[in-house]
Amino acid sequence: MIKTLQRLFSVGTCAADDGALAPLLTGLAHLSPDGGRWVISRQLLGLRQTLSGDQEVIAAVLATQLEIRMPWVRLLAARCREAGQLADANALVQLVSRLGGAAAWVEAAMAQATLDPTTASALERELFGYTADQAQATPVLTRVMAAASQLAHWQQRPLPGISPIDRTGERVDANWCPGRLVAHPDGAGPDEDFILGGRWPGEEGADPLAWVQRGPWPLLLAAIGYVQDSWAAEARGGLLLELPPGQYPHHPTEIAVLVAGDDGAEVLCGSLGGFVLGLLSRLNMALFPAPLTEAALNARLSPLIGELQRRQVWRFQEGLSGQQGFYRVHPKFSDACYQISGVRTLGLNGRGLRRAIREQAEQWRIERQGGRGSPQRTQRRIMNSLCPLCLCGESSR
Structure with a gap:
């Protein structure tokens, strides 16, 4: 035993x-x-x-x-x-x-x-x-x-059962469910029949959506970018993933997360690692085999950020007029999200995950508002993440 x-x-x-x-x-x-x-x-x-x-x-x-x-x-x-x-x-x-x-x-x-x-x-x-x-x-x-x-x-209260992982990656609702565990980014060793794996696919030539579907961590960060893109199109608040000064875009120490409210004012809420930890808690999920600190998770996510860009899932956009650069969904991946498999994965089956991402961002902003916020930053930067040339708010797809 x-x-x-x-x-x-x-x-x-x-x-x-x-x-x-x-x-x-x-x-x-x-x-x-x-x-x-x-x-x-x-x-x-x-x-x-x-x-x-x-x-x-x-x-x-x-x-x-x-x-x-x-x-x-x-x-x-x-x-x-x-x-x-x-x-x-x-x-x-x-x-x-x-x-x-x-x-x-x-x-x-x-x-x-x-x-x-x-x-x-x-x-x-x-x-x-x-x-x-x-x-x-x-x-x-x-x-x-x-x-x-x-x-x-x-022991007096039995836990609900938990289903096996859907290896196609399309059943986001079944994979990212309450009680599910996810291995550390690039971590090895868990039973991937029931625990979301930490490694991302290494084969070359896969289209961005197919690559994302086969890796839980790429899918999670792609979903964050998807929410960022669709939220910005509403022109009412939004999510910005900003590169702090002095960092290399393809291997950042951390990525800053800013959230804008309906009034357009952005609030610096923390790092991407901290955002993911809050999101997992909201989903009633946890890291396996042990928790990670925010700094440790940022370090583990760093190589994945570069891979997301190389695979054309994310891209880095240089800032304008002295602003910091930021990350956004790559147009090639954005287009794939509106094809049949993409609609099933992130559109229909990913509805719960997308909702949790947005709710976590909105809650984080409320908690941090009045602390490290920057009222001079406006909704214009969120719109810039969609259309950096004309700033009209129309998608660059």
Whole structure:
């Protein structure tokens, strides 16, 4: 069972053919429609960050079962009793505080408190490197039991199933859905039957839309450009992806995101990495195998920005009259979006993703307005992103 759980955390899925896993993973993982796979959940990945490695997470999952938990709870009860006998009362206070919700389990076991070795010494050595009765195990057991109390709460509410990835890329609604995980940009290793892959296609000669459909990260950034293009055509607010000074357009350290309201005033809201992190949260999605900081995500997106331009999905537009340059959808990709496959992908099936992108931009502007905004910038730059020569607001397609 431990190897199966290790696979769950390493590639994001594991086989569901072991009936003993059902009580453990209910509420912690999604079940595939055919009942054959468990898919790790966003909340379980989040809890993993509070522990020191997958072995501790696995121990916490196992500790949700009474027969595993009780011997460890009795040990912790004995450690609490020891701490209560010290002259410094803070030791007990800190131990109880770190136990969190598991403190109730420990309190209920005070009458059975013992420091005797458990009968699960082999399991403990495999998970912790030493047996649970040793003093050095106390901090580990404390973290594990605190996590187990949260997991036990989640186990009471089964998660919805999650469908396999549509490899054609056209079913954007099925792929970019609540609960879905997406691998780090250019990351390898996840089970791409259920987790959106991080690598983008490398073959040459594919048309821009076909290339985008086969890579989740290219599709996401293409969808952001699609929203930018269609929003600007409304001439009521918009989204601008601006290159900060001193950066190379094909390999930027970061891209600044500015959002204009109906009044045309633009607000600098943050970077593209920060925008994507907010968007994933809005979609109830998460990065696999672990969260990334905004700066780290910007760094991982940088080579993709150059590839988007090389593949004629995005293009860089030099700024006018001292303004910074910015990114926009390439006309070749824009045209493809209005063909049959493009309409299905980003038009019909991508409706929910497009809506989330725009809502995230509008929310970001509201949150940041009055902070780093630049009232001198106007809707004219948004229109410029459509038609840089005549500034008439008509698409250059």
